[in-house]
Amino acid sequence: MHTGRIHSLETFGTVDGPGIRFVLFLQGCALQCRYCHNPDSWDTQAGELRTVDDILREIEPYVEYYRRSGGGVTVTGGEPTLQAPFVAELFRACKERWGLHTALDSSGFCEPSHAEALLDATDLVLLDLKRMDREGHRALTSQPNDRILRFARHLSDRGTKMWIRRVLVPGWTDGADELLELGRFIGGLEGVEKVEVLPYHRMGVYKWHQLGKAYPLEGVLEPGPDEVARAGRLIGQGIEEGKRGLTLAGKE
């Protein structure tokens, strides 16, 4: 039985996938996003070691709530694909025992070959596409985005359902060209059921301070509803362009 490094858990999550969900936060992440609200989840050696059976016992009392609400189990982080064998075993057990829906909330910073067994047990991937240009992505997250975009295309090719997410950070991820490009990329993917624009928030700033780190987005304001709506329109326009591009390419 696999053991996972656990950051924390939540028994009544409502924002990370459909319905009411058990949300498991895993420890460890290879990115360092400037807006991260869980920088305490980065360290791969921290967290609490727990077995799959331990976690199943945490889920069990609430299974009926999850099922009746059309919910299930979401594993997030940190970056859950860093502990792919543990998550795969947990998801398989949730399906076999209770027929629960499973969702993986990932940055996509993962080699597809490393996650195949996990993806076989995953009903939905919540995929964060943080920025489309390579160098801008590196400046925002410490890593380029090639691997992430490759992972997104792999999900599309294997028919995995996706919700794509964009954290809207003024001055960092909200440029018109950037949002159009994001839309075009999404328009070329299969299996995208939903696109969510998540307004950047400052609720995790205190954790940076607790860790003795300077907060890298000091002075950046949270976007308002008009900015979120504008971003949604630009991404939507990009998606239409991306789909047309696909159709035309297909006819040639």
Ligand code: SF4
């Ligand atoms: S991928 Fe998620 S957990 Fe990792 S640094 Fe970025 S926001 Fe934080």
